[in-house]
Amino acid sequence: MTDFDHGGSTQTSTGWLSPEDLELVRAHVPIVYVDAVPVRVDALGNVTAVGMLLRVASDGSISRMVVSGRVLFGEKVREALMRHCEKDLGPMALPRVPAEPTPFTVVEYFPNPDRSGFHDPRHHAVSLAYVVPVDGDCEPTQEALDLSWFSPQEAVSPELISQMTGGHDRLIRLALAHVGKLP
Amino acid sequence: MTDFDHGGSTQTSTGWLSPEDLELVRAHVPIVYVDAVPVRVDALGNVTAVGMLLRVASDGSISRMVVSGRVLFGEKVREALMRHCEKDLGPMALPRVPAEPTPFTVVEYFPNPDRSGFHDPRHHAVSLAYVVPVDGDCEPTQEALDLSWFSPQEAVSPELISQMTGGHDRLIRLALAHVGKLP
Amino acid sequence: MTDFDHGGSTQTSTGWLSPEDLELVRAHVPIVYVDAVPVRVDALGNVTAVGMLLRVASDGSISRMVVSGRVLFGEKVREALMRHCEKDLGPMALPRVPAEPTPFTVVEYFPNPDRSGFHDPRHHAVSLAYVVPVDGDCEPTQEALDLSWFSPQEAVSPELISQMTGGHDRLIRLALAHVGKLP
Amino acid sequence: MTDFDHGGSTQTSTGWLSPEDLELVRAHVPIVYVDAVPVRVDALGNVTAVGMLLRVASDGSISRMVVSGRVLFGEKVREALMRHCEKDLGPMALPRVPAEPTPFTVVEYFPNPDRSGFHDPRHHAVSLAYVVPVDGDCEPTQEALDLSWFSPQEAVSPELISQMTGGHDRLIRLALAHVGKLP
Numbered sequence: 001m002t003d004f005d006h007g008g009s010t011q012t013s014t015g016w017l018s019p020e021d022l023e024l025v026r027a028h029v030p031i032v033y034v035d036a037v038p039v040r041v042d043a044l045g046n047v048t049a050v051g052m053l054l055r056v057a058s059d060g061s062i063s064r065m066v067v068s069g070r071v072l073f074g075e076k077v078r079e080a081l082m083r084h085c086e087k088d089l090g091p092m093a094l095p096r097v098p099a100e101p102t103p104f105t106v107v108e109y110f111p112n113p114d115r116s117g118f119h120d121p122r123h124h125a126v127s128l129a130y131v132v133p134v135d136g137d138c139e140p141t142q143e144a145l146d147l148s149w150f151s152p153q154e155a156v157s158p159e160l161i162s163q164m165t166g167g168h169d170r171l172i173r174l175a176l177a178h179v180g181k182l183p
Numbered sequence: 184m185t186d187f188d189h190g191g192s193t194q195t196s197t198g199w200l201s202p203e204d205l206e207l208v209r210a211h212v213p214i215v216y217v218d219a220v221p222v223r224v225d226a227l228g229n230v231t232a233v234g235m236l237l238r239v240a241s242d243g244s245i246s247r248m249v250v251s252g253r254v255l256f257g258e259k260v261r262e263a264l265m266r267h268c269e270k271d272l273g274p275m276a277l278p279r280v281p282a283e284p285t286p287f288t289v290v291e292y293f294p295n296p297d298r299s300g301f302h303d304p305r306h307h308a309v310s311l312a313y314v315v316p317v318d319g320d321c322e323p324t325q326e327a328l329d330l331s332w333f334s335p336q337e338a339v340s341p342e343l344i345s346q347m348t349g350g351h352d353r354l355i356r357l358a359l360a361h362v363g364k365l366p
Numbered sequence: 367m368t369d370f371d372h373g374g375s376t377q378t379s380t381g382w383l384s385p386e387d388l389e390l391v392r393a394h395v396p397i398v399y400v401d402a403v404p405v406r407v408d409a410l411g412n413v414t415a416v417g418m419l420l421r422v423a424s425d426g427s428i429s430r431m432v433v434s435g436r437v438l439f440g441e442k443v444r445e446a447l448m449r450h451c452e453k454d455l456g457p458m459a460l461p462r463v464p465a466e467p468t469p470f471t472v473v474e475y476f477p478n479p480d481r482s483g484f485h486d487p488r489h490h491a492v493s494l495a496y497v498v499p500v501d502g503d504c505e506p507t508q509e510a511l512d513l514s515w516f517s518p519q520e521a522v523s524p525e526l527i528s529q530m531t532g533g534h535d536r537l538i539r540l541a542l543a544h545v546g547k548l549p
Numbered sequence: 550m551t552d553f554d555h556g557g558s559t560q561t562s563t564g565w566l567s568p569e570d571l572e573l574v575r576a577h578v579p580i581v582y583v584d585a586v587p588v589r590v591d592a593l594g595n596v597t598a599v600g601m602l603l604r605v606a607s608d609g610s611i612s613r614m615v616v617s618g619r620v621l622f623g624e625k626v627r628e629a630l631m632r633h634c635e636k637d638l639g640p641m642a643l644p645r646v647p648a649e650p651t652p653f654t655v656v657e658y659f660p661n662p663d664r665s666g667f668h669d670p671r672h673h674a675v676s677l678a679y680v681v682p683v684d685g686d687c688e689p690t691q692e693a694l695d696l697s698w699f700s701p702q703e704a705v706s707p708e709l710i711s712q713m714t715g716g717h718d719r720l721i722r723l724a725l726a727h728v729g730k731l732p
Binding site: 105106170174178 | 654655719722723726727729731732
Binding site: 383387390391393394395396397398436437438439440441442443467468469470471472474476481482490492494 | 626665
């Protein structure tokens with residue numbers, strides 16, 4: 001069962017959105033999204049590693065990605081954040097959704113790749129991006145092929161950047177800057 | 184000409200959303216909104232006054248409100264912020280949209296008034312809220328009956344709180360706290 | 367063994383500051399402080415309670431207070447934050463120092479109570495204030511007489527406000543606003 | 550007339566700190582600083598350029614730097630920010646100190662260059678860093694040899710990074726990330 005983050009039909013609290021209705025929505029309004037950058041932190045709260053999924057991105061390529069998905073009708077942002085983290089990182093990940101509702105940045109994904117540098121061919125999405133410390137054991141679930149952890153230095157390396165698409169490499173840099181760990 | 188913030192039909196970059204389609208969208212996905220709290224600042228950046236509109240709120244009451252409206256398909260958040268400020272405060276207001284994309288809080292308006300304390304009977308909206316310093320002359324436009332400025336102390340007084348609805352009184356307190364001026 | 371947060375002599379990484387030297391420092395430069403507002407959060411990150419110490423405040427009164435203390439020479443802000451949390455909340459508190467270095471507000475304590483609304487008769491302190499989720503068991507240590515937890519509603523009640531001094535009641539309101547839980 | 554940011558003696562609200570007393574302070578407590586990254590913004594608030602001074606840095610080299618200096622005894626953070634901006638950018642710069650007291654990051658300068666990546670051989674400083682939009686005409690004043698504006702792309706180029714010291718290149722990247730303009 002999938003929602004329209006990665007599939008063809010969409011669950012809402014009031015039922016399903018047909019493919020036709022989904023297309024109508026996507027063509028007329030921006031979609032509310034959340035992006036979660038999973039991190040490992042040490043005892044003092046320093047970010048020591050960034051987690052990235054390997055999976056089929058919105059443009060069809062197999063890419064390194066952060067946790068990402070939409071907010072459903074009637075769902076709170078932090079509920080969506082927890083749901084997507086559990087869905088992508090597995091039930092034992094123990095994600096710690098931040099106490100403050102403020103995202104570290106707002107990412108605007110446009111169908112036009114030149115509009116903002118963040119790109120999603122499917123729709124215009126306004127995404128609230130959070131850094132989410134993860135304490136437990138993560139295992140890729142659903143469509144993800146792999147979940148790997150990278151040091152801040154590795155996470156901004158040309159090699160890793162070349163494996164990301166849609167602006168997710170830049171999102172990682174913004175997240176590392178926010179926690180003061182951008183190399 | 185109105186969009187669905189305050190009217191029956193909706194302009195998008197690709198045309199109009201019919202009332203039927205609008206209902207479909209509103210019933211199935213959260214809508215992306217921006218809220219702007221207009222403020223006067225002194226030479227050192229201290230907030231000295233908060234601006235509030237008097238107009239018909241989403242629940243039909245005549246209320247004190249901040250600038251509020253949705254983000255259109257294809258529109259950037261800061262473009263929407265500027266558009267709504269100009270629409271509600273007039274063309275000479277000279278609003279200063281912040282350099283950072285991060286809102287000071289995220290307000291979640293639900294049709295159910297008990298869900299979050301922020302309420303909009305028409306839909307579920309996820310609103311990015313910004314404090315916007317305004318340097319120029321403001322005059323209420325369109326549906327607004329009045330625009331008045333209040334000191335931080337007045338803005339959180341029982342009298343003014345009683346004139347607000349949908350949680351806008353709380354939004355004002357969150358904004359004043361963010362700028363360190365909550366009494 | 368105490369530092370000059372609550373005692374007469376001061377430990378630094380390079381040794382002790384004599385009472386005379388301490389007075390000289392306090393009379394000439396602002397002191398770097400950290401304030402930590404301990405909170406309980408639920409599984410989704412919602413703040414459910416605020417912790418407050420009962421102890422002798424800087425003005426000599428017995429007051430409700432947040433965790434507060436200075437940053438030592440050579441010490442990182444997050445090390446100071448952890449040290450003061452452990453000192454005041456006990457070794458089993460498991461405080462979670464935030465991943466980001468940005469405080470939710472900056473509190474400026476002046477010897478003159480009218481300067482900013484935040485007051486410390488001993489010195490001018492610039493304090494970085496953080497919300498610190500605490501998972502473990504807390505027990506008041508050292509000079510603290512008690513540590514109690516209050517709901518957001520209780521934490522801003524007139525009764526509790528009357529038990530705070532130096533502006534700590536306002537600091538609590540700013541913290542609750544930051545996490546979206548100001549009533 | 551200089552304070553100890555760039556000179557040998559220090560003005561405070563209560564008079565001067567002798568070189569001996571200054572050394573004592575610097576050896577025993579962290580110093581409160583502010584860093585201001587001057588920027589040009591367009592009508593929508595987008596950062597289009599970053600301003601950098603060319604002057605003698607704390608390590609003696611001639612370097613590109615942001616506006617930086619300490620907070621005096623009795624002085625508010627935003628007063629210090631305004632004072633240093635006016636001192637370094639000239640009286641016609643019209644800096645816009647942010648309404649919120651929260652810095653975009655906290656920079657910890659240590660005498661030991663390996664401690665945090667931010668380095669000041671003279672002392673341990675805890676600096677509150679702000680992005681400050683500047684509308685007016687800037688002219689380098691006092692010790693500064695030059696003031697130049699660079700696009701975000703130029704500001705993070707290897708050429709410019711090689712002209713910065715003490716971690717100011719990294720501070721620029723953190724500032725650009727905060728405003729969503731890190732390339």
